[in-house]
Amino acid sequence: MIASVLGLLTLVLAPLQDGEVTQRPPLGQHLRDIDEVSTAAGLVLDDEGNVWVLEQQLGRLLLIDADGSRQVLAEGLRSPRDLALGSEGRLFVSEAWSSSVSRLGPEGELELSFGSGLLHRPQGLDRVGDRVYVADRGRHRIEVFNQSGEHLFGFGGHGTEPGQFIEPHDVAVDSEGRIFVSDRGNSRLQVFSAEGEFLRSWGDWGPFPGLFSEPTGVVVQGERIYVADSGNHRVQVFDPKGELLDRFGLHAIRPREGVGFLHYPEALALSPDGELAALAEPVVDRVQLFCRTGGTPEDDVRRQAQGLARPSAHYGMDIEIAGPYLALSEPESHSVVFYVNSMSEPIRITRVSGLGTKTGLLSGVGGMDFEREARDLWVCDPSLRRLSLFRLRGSEEEEIGFDALKARFVKSVDLERLRELEMGAVLEAAPEPVALDRDGSGRFFIADRRNGCVVVLGSDLGFIEVVGAGVLAHPTGLAVSEDGERLYVADEATGVHCFAGKDWKHRALEAGGSGPWLAPYDLAIAPDGALFVTDSGNHTVTAFDAEGEWLRSWGGAGLERGQFYKPRGIALDQRGNLTVVDHANHRGQTFTPEGEYVGIFGLRLYTRLARYPHLKDKPADSGEGEE
Amino acid sequence: MQLQRLSVGQRPRVGLLLAAAGFVLVSLGFARSLSQEGQGAERVSIVSNDGTYRVQYDLEPDVIEFGELFSLTLWPERVDGEEFASSLAVDARMPEHAHGMNREPKVERREDGSLRVTNLFFHMPGYWEIYFDFTRGAITERAQFPVDVD
Numbered sequence: 001m002i003a004s005v006l007g008l009l010t011l012v013l014a015p016l017q018d019g020e021v022t023q024r025p026p027l028g029q030h031l032r033d034i035d036e037v038s039t040a041a042g043l044v045l046d047d048e049g050n051v052w053v054l055e056q057q058l059g060r061l062l063l064i065d066a067d068g069s070r071q072v073l074a075e076g077l078r079s080p081r082d083l084a085l086g087s088e089g090r091l092f093v094s095e096a097w098s099s100s101v102s103r104l105g106p107e108g109e110l111e112l113s114f115g116s117g118l119l120h121r122p123q124g125l126d127r128v129g130d131r132v133y134v135a136d137r138g139r140h141r142i143e144v145f146n147q148s149g150e151h152l153f154g155f156g157g158h159g160t161e162p163g164q165f166i167e168p169h170d171v172a173v174d175s176e177g178r179i180f181v182s183d184r185g186n187s188r189l190q191v192f193s194a195e196g197e198f199l200r201s202w203g204d205w206g207p208f209p210g211l212f213s214e215p216t217g218v219v220v221q222g223e224r225i226y227v228a229d230s231g232n233h234r235v236q237v238f239d240p241k242g243e244l245l246d247r248f249g250l251h252a253i254r255p256r257e258g259v260g261f262l263h264y265p266e267a268l269a270l271s272p273d274g275e276l277a278a279l280a281e282p283v284v285d286r287v288q289l290f291c292r293t294g295g296t297p298e299d300d301v302r303r304q305a306q307g308l309a310r311p312s313a314h315y316g317m318d319i320e321i322a323g324p325y326l327a328l329s330e331p332e333s334h335s336v337v338f339y340v341n342s343m344s345e346p347i348r349i350t351r352v353s354g355l356g357t358k359t360g361l362l363s364g365v366g367g368m369d370f371e372r373e374a375r376d377l378w379v380c381d382p383s384l385r386r387l388s389l390f391r392l393r394g395s396e397e398e399e400i401g402f403d404a405l406k407a408r409f410v411k412s413v414d415l416e417r418l419r420e421l422e423m424g425a426v427l428e429a430a431p432e433p434v435a436l437d438r439d440g441s442g443r444f445f446i447a448d449r450r451n452g453c454v455v456v457l458g459s460d461l462g463f464i465e466v467v468g469a470g471v472l473a474h475p476t477g478l479a480v481s482e483d484g485e486r487l488y489v490a491d492e493a494t495g496v497h498c499f500a501g502k503d504w505k506h507r508a509l510e511a512g513g514s515g516p517w518l519a520p521y522d523l524a525i526a527p528d529g530a531l532f533v534t535d536s537g538n539h540t541v542t543a544f545d546a547e548g549e550w551l552r553s554w555g556g557a558g559l560e561r562g563q564f565y566k567p568r569g570i571a572l573d574q575r576g577n578l579t580v581v582d583h584a585n586h587r588g589q590t591f592t593p594e595g596e597y598v599g600i601f602g603l604r605l606y607t608r609l610a611r612y613p614h615l616k617d618k619p620a621d622s623g624e625g626e627e
Numbered sequence: 628m629q630l631q632r633l634s635v636g637q638r639p640r641v642g643l644l645l646a647a648a649g650f651v652l653v654s655l656g657f658a659r660s661l662s663q664e665g666q667g668a669e670r671v672s673i674v675s676n677d678g679t680y681r682v683q684y685d686l687e688p689d690v691i692e693f694g695e696l697f698s699l700t701l702w703p704e705r706v707d708g709e710e711f712a713s714s715l716a717v718d719a720r721m722p723e724h725a726h727g728m729n730r731e732p733k734v735e736r737r738e739d740g741s742l743r744v745t746n747l748f749f750h751m752p753g754y755w756e757i758y759f760d761f762t763r764g765a766i767t768e769r770a771q772f773p774v775d776v777d
Contacts, residue, residue, distance in 0.1 A: 354725045358718060359760045359767050391676065404723045410676040411768040418765035461766060 024292055026237070027226075027270075027277045028248030030260030031289040034064055039519075039537070040280035040287050042082030042094070042125070045269040051278055053267075053287055054080040054093065057518050057537045061093070061108070064287075074108045079493065082170070082267060084125040084132065086147055092132055094122040097473060097493040101125070101134060103149065114149025120450070121474075124170030124182070124217070135168040135181060138450060139429075142171055142181060142196065155196035158385075158430075160186055160357050163198040166364075166383045169266075172220040174240065180225055182215040185363055185383045189215060189227060191240070202242030205334075205355050207232055210244040213332065217268030217279075228268040228279060231332055233261075235268065235279065248290065249279075254605055255559055255585065256284050263584075283566060283584050315588055315602060316581030318365070318435070318522070319569035322372040324396060326573075327352075328581065328588075329365040329379075336368060336379055338392070338407065340399045341573060345601050346588075349399050350406035352377065352390045360409035362388065367435030367447070367477065367522075367569075377407070380433035382449060387433060388412040413461050415446075422463040427451050435477045435522070439484035447475040447489060454478060454489060454499075467504050471497060477522035477569075481529070488531055490520040496533055498548055511535065511542060512550025524570045524578065526593060532578055534567040541567060541580055543595065554595040559585060561610040562597045582606075674706060675770035680713070680761045681706050682770050693752050693776050699744040700737075703761065713763040717744045719755050752777045 031049070039056035049066035054077070061074035061083070078097035086092050089106035100116040115122060120138025127133070131152065132145045141156035142165075156165045166185025173179050177194030187205035189212070192198055203212045213231025220226075224245065225238040234249035252261035265288075267280035277290045318329040326341035334355035339346030353362045366380030375392040389410040394403075416430035423431075428451055435447035442459030445467075453469040468475070473493040480487045487499040488509075495517040496509040509531075511517045518537020525531055529546025540555035541564075555564045565584035572578055577598055578591045587602025589610070600610045608615065670683040683702040691697045704711055717734055720727040730748045737743055749755055759770040 358727070359716065360758070360769065389677075408676060408771070409769055411766055414765045414767065421764055 024274070025294065026246045026248070027274075027290050027292055028235075028246070029291050029293045031276070031291045033258040034068075034287040034289070035258075036285060037062065037064070037280070037287050038285050039282040040267070040285060041080060041282060042084075042267045043269045043278050043280050043287060044083060044085060045271045045276055045278040045289075047271045047273045047275065049271075049276060049289060051269075051287060051289075052083065052091075053278075053280060054083055056080060056282060061091075061104075074104060077102070081123045082125040084127040086127055086132075087130075090147070092125055092127055092147075094125050094134060096121045096123070096137075099138070101132065101145070101149070103147070112149055114145060115143065115151075118143060118151060118154075123168070124172075126170075126172050128173040128177070131173075133171045133173055133179065135171040137167045137169065137184075140165045140168060142168060142179065142192075144196070153196060155192065156181075162201060163190070163192075165190070169214075169216045170218045170268075172218045172225070174220040178240065180218055180220055182218045182227060184214050184216060184230075187212040187214060189218065189225070189238070189242070200242065202238070209247060210236070212236075216266040219268050219270050221270050221274055226268055226270065226277070228265040230264050230266055233263060233265065235262075235265065235277070252284075256286075256565075258284075258286060258288055260288070260290070262288070314583075314586055316583050317568035318367045319571045319579060319581050319588075320368040320370045320377075321571040321573045321579060322370040323574055324399070325370060325372065325392075326571075326579065327368055327370055327377060328569075329368065331365050334362045334365055336365065336377065336390075338377075341579075344599065348402055350392070350403055352407040353379070353388070353409070357384060359412060360388065366433060367437075369436045369438050369444075371438070376410070378436055378438075378444075380436050380446070382432040382434050385415045385430045385432055386412050387415070387436065387444075387446070413457075415455075418461075418463060423455070423466075426466050426469075427453075427455070431455050434475065437478055437480045439480045440482040441484060443480075443484060445478055445480045445487060447478045449474055449476070454487065467499050468497065468506070471506055476520070477534075479523040479525045479531070481525055482527075486525075486529075488523045488525065488533075490523050490533060492519045492521065496520050496523070507548060509533075509544060509548050510550065511538070511553070512544075513542075513553050521567070522569045524572050526572055526576065530593060532570055532572075532593070534570045534580060536566040536568055536583070539564045539567060541570065541578070541591070541595070543593065552595055554591075559606065559609045561600075561613055562589070562591075562595075563610075564589070670702070671772070673770050673772055675759070675761060675768045677768050679706060679768050680704070680759075680770055682759055684759075684772075691749070691774075691776070693749060695748070696745075697747050699747065699757075701742040701744065701759065702740070703742065703759070713761045715742060716760040716762070717747075717758065718760070719747065719749070719757045721751065721753055721755055723754055724751070749774075749776045 038058045041054040041056040043053040051064045059077040063071045078095040081094045084092045091104040093102045099119045100113045102113050103111045105111045119136045122134050123137040124135035130146045134143045140158040141154050143154040144152045165183045169182045169184040171181050179192040181190045188201050188203040190201040212229050215227050216230040217228035227236050233251035237246040249262040252263040263281050264283045265279040269278045279288050320327040324342040326339040326346050328337050336352040338350045362381050364383030366382050369378045377390045379388050390407045391410045419430050431448040432450035433446045434449045437445050444457040446455045448455050452472045454467040456464040472491050475489050475491045477490040489497045498507045521534045521536045523533050531544040533542045539557040540553045542553040543551040564582045567580050568583040569581040580589050585606050587606045589600050590598040600607045670685050672683045674681050685700045687698045717732045729750050730746050733746045734744050755774045
């Protein structure tokens with residue numbers, strides 16, 4: 001099956017001519033949505049509108065025909081991220097959990113796997129001639145192989161200088177061999193010669209045309225460079241020198257809004273004839289197809305609005321609650337937003353930090369830990385490999401209204417430097433902290449996605465030990481008991497783990513009634529030892545007792561009361577209730593430990609069905625249900 | 628246009644001239660006064676935000692004009708009396724506008740052990756914060772003071 005269709009696709013690719021596409025009306029007219037593609041990742045598109053797309057969390061490769069029929073072409077892939085056509089009907093698939101690239105044969109069979117030991121969380125792929133180009137997000141490099149899997153050369157490394165990357169997401173190669181890389185963490189596109197020599201870069205962080213917010217998928221066709229601008233929810237089109245030529249896509253506001261409205265587009269593909277474009281939106285489990293506009297003056301007027309910012313509000317993914325305070329990470333603004341949580345709706349009181357690589361600024365925003373007494377907020381920055389400490393001024397009695405200057409940067413820990421000084425013997429690479437918790441003695445427990453472990457530091461920030469190496473692969477969240485005797489870790493690749501006692505005896509926790517873990521993300525421990533875990537793949541919260549026995553799960557995908565869409569952070573408040581960041585629903589929900597719905601906050605469009613369940617069958621903009 | 632120094636919890640206000648203040652001790656939450664004996668009368672002392680470092684600084688000129696270059700002389704030390712042995716980076720930022728200066732400050736060590744910071748420039752009026760970031764090992768800690776330029 002793969003052989004026949006991909007053979008055709010390979011043939012169609014050949015006659016593409018440089019400059020051909022520039023003579024036609026631009027791409028950007030919405031054609032159709034393809035829903036229910038679980039965490040849609042890399043894709044390939046043919047001239048007829050047939051789509052080959054990876055389902056990241058389910059580990060599958062689907063073929064979705066233009067008429068909507070679906071076939072599973074390959075299964076058992078380990079968090080597949082991107083695919084590229086090889087010669088003779090082959091496919092190359094990058095797999096994040098195995099940190100390798102698989103070459104699939106014409107029948108979908110695994111022919112060989114390569115890159116293991118060299119790659120870490122490989123993401124984007126391209127194949128031109130005999131070369132296979134890999135954007136290696138974990139090691140912040142581009143690696144080049146031949147189709148037999150032999151490593152030819154590589155370039156890059158972590159950093160912000162020209163030629164360095166922070167989490168490169170995708171790679172594309174033009175007919176002259178120039179290599180285009182979407183440098184996601186640096187919000188720029190970089191261009192290299194065929195040998196990997198830096199040529200130029202363009203872009204910076206921002207919402208205006210020509211700027212980026214976490215660029216992801218990149219495709220080169222003729223003299224046009226198409227870039228999925230994930231955080232700006234659009235596609236921008238450039239010439240090879242970086243001149244902005246075109247843009248399309250508008251930020252989705254309504255729940256699961258599609259029909260041309262985009263929500264964090266990542267993978268991008270163009271049909272060989274350049275008449276169609278496909279965008280994968282993993283956060284809403286969807287692929288959208290676009291065709292060329294009619295090219296009329298009306299089309300041009302309508303397109304003036306495309307690619308411009310629309311107001312919206314996102315929460316999380318991470319959350320921290322202590323006393324009356326609720327802190328939510330906000331990756332879009334590279335900051336943490338502080339709320340007072342003592343009222344029915346959290347009241348925003350300050351914003352902490354902002355985008356940058358200098359001291360006191362954040363490039364990536366991961367988990368947090370807030371100590372109420374000292375008013376200290378520690379924030380993980382996996383992109384810059386550091387922990388930053390901010391301190392709230394004033395007192396709890398003074399928290400009225402918003403004050404942009406309420407939080408002050410105090411100090412940071414450079415984990416790359418700390419590894420050089422104290423951890424070099426036990427850690428292969430600089431830790432990339434994604435989650436943080438502290439026990440009652442002040443020890444720091446840091447989930448390290450780069451080395452697949454938990455790094456433990458003393459209250460003086462000196463290195464103590466590593467926990468979970470060999471068990472963990474891609475930790476995303478953790479929680480430690482007050483006495484420091486039990487450490488729970490959510491790992492999106494390997495499930496949920498408990499490490500207990502002085503020797504950190506390991507035990508895996510099964511998901512229980514909600515089925516196997518798909519993408520566990522975060523955990524919270526109640527004072528009685530009960531454990532609560534979010535699973536963004538299953539759209540659930542699961543509760544365990546203090547002994548790690550499954551108690552209950554609740555949730556399911558949806559907008560109604562108690563339902564979730566990709567729940568992420570979870571935290572217990574001072575009343576003992578749980579607040580869950582219902583991330584793709586742009587809202588927070590609060591529950592009792594028994595899973596009973598307590599309340600909700602966020603945009604009305606996203607909270608309406610939960611607040612007013614009797615309005616289930618009325619349109620969201622009917623006005624009914626206004627407070 | 629004037630530059631002003633503040634005391635605890637105050638929002639900066641325009642109109643008080645540093646030159647007029649003459650000898651000023653600034654307390655910024657964690658600040659403590661130093662004996663000024665034997666030192667320049669215009670030195671100001673602040674303590675870093677986690678209490679590890681103390682730095683005295685002197686501005687030049689005393690009254691900073693908007694859109695004019697100015698410089699700082701610093702005398703840093705550790706509060707616990709240990710050898711300083713830390714590197715220093717200086718920066719300034721408008722936190723309410725989420726941007727910094729359009730120039731990179733230059734820091735050079737002088738023979739007397741002090742540090743001279745040049746190429747400081749406020750290109751916009753409004754509320755600024757000047758940062759001294761001390762790094763020792765893997766830890767960087769900040770001392771800061773606010774200024775208001777109009």
